[in-house]
Amino acid sequence: MLDSINIFLGFYFIVMGCITYKLFIWPYFIxxxxxxxxxxxxxxxxxxxxxxxxxxxxxxxxxxxxxxxxxxxxxxxxxxxxxxxxxxxxxxxxxxxxxxxxxxxxxVAIISLIGRGLILAEGEDHKRQRKMSNPAFTYSNIKEMVPSCVRVASTLKDLIEDKINSGETNINLTPYISKATLDVIGLVGFNYEFNSLTSPNELAVAYDSIFNSPVTPLRIALNIISNYIPLVREIPLEPNKRFKNACEVSSRVSKRLVEERYNEAKNEELKGRDLLSLLININNKLPAEEKMSDEELKYQIMTFLFAGHETVGISTCWALYSLAQHPHEQDSLREELVKAFPDKSKFNPTYDDINSLEYLNCVVKESLRLNPPxxxxxxxxxxxxxxxxxxxxxxxxxxxxxxxxxxxxxxxxxxxxxxxxxxxxxxxxxxxxxxxxxxPFLTGPRNCIGSKVALTEFKVLLSMLIRNFVFKPIEGFHIRKRSFPAPKPDPYLGLAVSIVES
Missing domain, CATH: 3.30.43.20 (Uridine Diphospho-n-acetylenolpyruvylglucosamine Reductase; domain 2)
Structure with missing residues (x-):
């Protein structure tokens, strides 16, 4: 009996000693x-x-x-x-x-959600993936993505206009912008119609459940502790269920998109200018040692979905918030847009059109300065x-x-x-x-490869919205910036919206 007590006490003092060293001695003295x-x-x-x-x-x-x-x-x-x-x-x-x-x-959380694509690959894997992906992001490819951005922006404009015409002026813009950016990345990334703005979509629902649901101490704790003890993600708690569902949906949709494009490539029907089609066509021409595996291609889709969807959505929200807080700056931008596009019903800019607007460029840069992704x-x-x-x-x-x-x-x-x-x-x-x-998009060999795509989409969405609507703060409604899981307006981007008549 005495031996058992001594063993227990010895174990206890070892554990307490390790904890004391970890929490106190190491940080303050070593x-x-x-x-x-x-x-x-x-x-x-x-x-x-x-x-x-x-x-x-x-x-x-x-x-x-x-x-x-x-x-x-x-x-x-x-x-x-x-x-x-x-x-x-x-x-x-x-x-x-x-x-x-x-x-x-x-x-663990990010790897589970987007895999080891360009964002999370390291060393030689990253160099190989980056080198192989660079040709997909040329000027000629990006400029062909603008019509898709304009089409989705037009749908977004129509939906907001319908709400105003039905008598609703104080609008929660967060879900609209989030769905719009998902629809854009679906088109320019994979030539895929998510149509999340106009119909239910499982990927939009899954992303919304983790990026727009309330931030609680439990969610934060699970996210941090899972990096040390991955098994905590297996505990059947509601945040874990939402997270695992989002990971499963993202992985399944990405795998399906790769398979569909590969089948088109086998039949010599892969003619699209979307990022995935470009990547597969580039990949098929490379020697074996430079190719991406099917799994890595799936990871690129998961990466594009996450990065292309969330970053542009967040940036657009904060730009609208800043312009609502600064009506003179909003008016100046609208004046430039009215001059460039007198007939708002014919808003159909090219890549060069949208990038030639000096004040729009200033607004975008300033918004990204104060609210980087x-x-x-x-x-x-x-x-x-x-x-x-x-x-x-x-x-x-x-x-x-x-x-x-x-x-x-x-x-x-x-x-x-x-x-x-x-x-x-x-x-x-x-x-x-x-x-x-x-x-805002970092620098060096690990900077954002899709920065020009993101900026183009950002400018098109913002131009469409400012050309067609006036945004003002809602009296008594306070918006904060939350830090987890993404720097979004909290509780949401709520603004008073009216239609620009002329």
């Missing part, structure tokens, strides 16, 4: 990151996570930079020390000069590094502060926090702007 300034940990368990997740805290990293500098230590789950960097030169080193020495830390991106170093004379041990999780760069007064002046599209017409300011301090 980790090299302890020498780097930063905010104090709020909790031995949660670190600074609660502060990061609080809606009322905004983007606390901006305050950290102001107080502690551009290289900061903060604490994650179980008090794990992490690095936050808002220095343009260091970010250049990580994203441009040593892109493959800093990998994306594995996320990802305000922070995360990397992990594969080997020891020295940054700003600090030793950074390998496998350190490093957050790159994109929004901190976008709001730096050193680059953008004292009005860096303000929505001011005209700043992009100021050559004394723009001469200091580069792909090292303005990074």
């Amino acid at each position: 980790s090299p990151l302890r020498k780097i300034p930063g905010p104090p940990s709020d909790s031995l368990i949660y670190g600074n996570l609660k502060t990061l997740m609080k809606e009322e805290s905004g983007v606390p990293q901006l305050g950290w930079v102001e107080e502690h500098g551009k290289v900061i230590t903060f604490h994650g789950l179980f008090n794990k020390p992490k690095l936050y960097i808002a220095d343009a030169k260091l970010i250049q080193e990580i994203l441009l000069n040593k892109a493959y020495d800093f990998i994306k830390p594995p996320s 990802a305000s922070t991106i995360v990397r992990t170093n594969l080997k020891d590094e020295v940054m700003e004379n600090y030793f950074i041990p390998k496998n350190t999780e490093i957050s790159l502060g994109i929004l901190a760069l976008h709001k730096s007064t050193e680059v953008w002046g004292p009005t860096a926090d303000n929505f001011d599209p005209k700043r992009w017409l100021d050559t004394s300011l723009t001469k200091n702007v580069s792909n090292l301090n303005y990074l």
